[in-house]
Amino acid sequence: METTTQQAPQAIIRGVDIHKRYVMGRDNFVDALQGASLEVQPGEMIGVMGPSGSGKSTLLHILGCLDSLNAGEVWLDGVRVDKLSRRELAALRRNEVGFIFQTFNLVSSFTALENVMLAAEYAGKGRAKRAIRPRMLSPWSGCPIERDIAPTSYPAVSNNGSP
Numbered sequence: 001m002e003t004t005t006q007q008a009p010q011a012i013i014r015g016v017d018i019h020k021r022y023v024m025g026r027d028n029f030v031d032a033l034q035g036a037s038l039e040v041q042p043g044e045m046i047g048v049m050g051p052s053g054s055g056k057s058t059l060l061h062i063l064g065c066l067d068s069l070n071a072g073e074v075w076l077d078g079v080r081v082d083k084l085s086r087r088e089l090a091a092l093r094r095n096e097v098g099f100i101f102q103t104f105n106l107v108s109s110f111t112a113l114e115n116v117m118l119a120a121e122y123a124g125k126g127r128a129k130r131a132i133r134p135r136m137l138s139p140w141s142g143c144p145i146e147r148d149i150a151p152t153s154y155p156a157v158s159n160n161g162s163p
């Protein structure tokens with residue numbers, strides 16, 4: 001009999017028993033996450049649902065390497081990232097992670113195009129790539145980003161959701 005061994009695909013995101021405590025003072029703290037775990041497979045699309053204050057944004061910030069955790073593990077594409085240095089985390093955020101923020105965090109004195117190009121600039125992309133990339137994004141985002149517009153003119157299309 002022929003047997004085949006199928007390996008499960010490696011999770012693109014894996015959070016294991018994540019704990020997060022926000023400390024505001026000596027006896028003033030919030031345990032926002034108390035053992036959150038999840039696995040996301042490549043190509044999978046998930047939604048995180050829960051009541052206000054249940055820790056959704058906290059979880060997304062930790063998985064996206066924007067915030068630290070008190071205990072647990074975070075793995076991205078097979079690499080454990082919760083122990084990386086600040087410099088390594090900055091490179092990871094710049095090259096591997098994309099966020100659409102609820103408060104969209106654009107630089108208001110820049111046009112929409114300049115805002116998109118800024119990230120490419122930090123990533124060290126050449127002029128041509130910087131010019132092409134935002135045009136590739138525009139049909140996806142629905143934002144006429146190639147026009148020289150101020151981001152504040154388009155709050156409805158720029159504000160796509162949490163975190």
Ligand SMILES: Nc1ncnc2c1ncn2[C@@H]1O[C@H](COP(=O)(O)OP(=O)(O)OP(=O)(O)O)[C@@H](O)[C@H]1O
Binds near residue numbers: 023024032050056058
């Ligand atoms: N920077 C912070 N300092 C102190 N407490 C915080 C901080 N951020 C979040 N919290 C607290 O942690 C808990 C989880 O908050 P979080 O923002 O992750 O919830 P959420 O599920 O995203 O809520 P919402 O649906 O309202 O966005 C809440 O009690 C919140 O008040």
Ligand SMILES: [Mg+2]
Binds near residue numbers: 057
């Ligand atoms: Mg939130």
